[in-house]
Amino acid sequence: MARVHANKEMPHLFAGLIALGVAGTILFAAGMAVIHLERSTIPSTAPDLFLLKNQGVAFQRAAAHAPNVLPIYGSSELLVPAAPERGNIFFRTAPTGFQLSPVGGGGTTPLIMSQKVAALSSDLRGKELAISLSPGWFFAAKPGWRGYTGNFSLMAASEMAFGTALDFELKRDIASRMLECPSTLEKSPLLEFALRRLASGRLVDRTIFCVLWPLGKAQTALLELQDHRAALNHIRREIKPAPQRHPEVLDWPKLIARVEATKTTDWAKVSKASGLNVQITPGSRDVAFRNGVKASASWADLELLLRTLERVHARPLILSMPIAGDFYDHAGVSRSAREEYYTKLRALVQRYHFAVVEFEEHDEDPAFLIRHQSHLTAKGWAYYDRALDDFFHGRMPRS
Amino acid sequence: MSWLEKHPAVHRVLLILYYFAIIVALILMYGRGDFSTQPFVYQGF
Numbered sequence: 001m002a003r004v005h006a007n008k009e010m011p012h013l014f015a016g017l018i019a020l021g022v023a024g025t026i027l028f029a030a031g032m033a034v035i036h037l038e039r040s041t042i043p044s045t046a047p048d049l050f051l052l053k054n055q056g057v058a059f060q061r062a063a064a065h066a067p068n069v070l071p072i073y074g075s076s077e078l079l080v081p082a083a084p085e086r087g088n089i090f091f092r093t094a095p096t097g098f099q100l101s102p103v104g105g106g107g108t109t110p111l112i113m114s115q116k117v118a119a120l121s122s123d124l125r126g127k128e129l130a131i132s133l134s135p136g137w138f139f140a141a142k143p144g145w146r147g148y149t150g151n152f153s154l155m156a157a158s159e160m161a162f163g164t165a166l167d168f169e170l171k172r173d174i175a176s177r178m179l180e181c182p183s184t185l186e187k188s189p190l191l192e193f194a195l196r197r198l199a200s201g202r203l204v205d206r207t208i209f210c211v212l213w214p215l216g217k218a219q220t221a222l223l224e225l226q227d228h229r230a231a232l233n234h235i236r237r238e239i240k241p242a243p244q245r246h247p248e249v250l251d252w253p254k255l256i257a258r259v260e261a262t263k264t265t266d267w268a269k270v271s272k273a274s275g276l277n278v279q280i281t282p283g284s285r286d287v288a289f290r291n292g293v294k295a296s297a298s299w300a301d302l303e304l305l306l307r308t309l310e311r312v313h314a315r316p317l318i319l320s321m322p323i324a325g326d327f328y329d330h331a332g333v334s335r336s337a338r339e340e341y342y343t344k345l346r347a348l349v350q351r352y353h354f355a356v357v358e359f360e361e362h363d364e365d366p367a368f369l370i371r372h373q374s375h376l377t378a379k380g381w382a383y384y385d386r387a388l389d390d391f392f393h394g395r396m397p398r399s
Numbered sequence: 400m401s402w403l404e405k406h407p408a409v410h411r412v413l414l415i416l417y418y419f420a421i422i423v424a425l426i427l428m429y430g431r432g433d434f435s436t437q438p439f440v441y442q443g444f
Contacts, residue, residue, distance in 0.1 A: 015414035022415075023422040055434040149437045183437070226432025 074132030107147020121165030134374035141295035162216035285332035325364035327372030
């Protein structure tokens, strides 16, 4: 009776509500279908690295759901070299039963990774994943924000802020760091306002945040919708055929020996080109180096990442490329000074009871890194691959 | 009395379709996300 009355008295409201209900049902069904598509095409998308995978969450979520995919979060080292040993290429055909799904781009930082991990939240519960660290992040007291702004994802940041995976204390600490780079928040005044409330930590601000929360969730839902739509377009237009699975029994010592024999370093060429033939007194820059390692803000960011991983109950392997010891020897930074980095990293990660491999024994191996950058050579990747394979199969990861 | 007023069922259906079209238009306009990042050229290679 009431329905008939409403229908007659308020025909526009009635029609609007019906249309909204129909649209909502269609959107929900379409969303489910796209999620199914994202998951069923994961063998094709997992090994690739593309903008939407980095900036959205849909493909990362699909990778987190796939039992035979190991996500790896890192930065520029995931993009080079174009050698068959590079992780995502090496594991493309799942030779040992899993594919590697890289996420990250040049200049990605631990703070960016924290937001991505927080965005995935419950999807990472019990999930194995790898984090690749660049030692260079931890040498400068105040690393720049350019890499952060270039990799910032509004989607991941909103999911972190308005999601329920993290507690207020962790959100407060992440928000405080994010607010140090306000240019990334210009596009979303709501997110900036919410982060300011979170960062303050005061009861009144938390209350305002809770009042705002439904609006934030609505914004996140809209972003998710856009993410799924973009994912659908990517699957329709840009997806490659899924690689054929090719199980193999890998002989790691043989594989590494082969890579060592065929790949030579260009260290000599580079050292000349960079003017490193100038003699610098060994150890003369140890104090400056140690001060940089001691004061670097990246340690706090790494701790935020570790806290986030712990909070979402993920099972991470923390990998760190070694320092280019040969380069630093020439630059006046001794091995004992460099040891500070390895020791501090191990101590921090072990506090969270996560597996860590820092490849310290390759510190002075000029064939492990491309020039003196935090980019692995084919040999470096072969060692990374072995550690990842060990980890995925429940063995102690070797360095 | 107009034709629509004589056919209330058709009127209701048309109204629903009208609002549905508005919702679809809004989705088409705002459903395309902006996944671009701030200009940044990584110079570490």
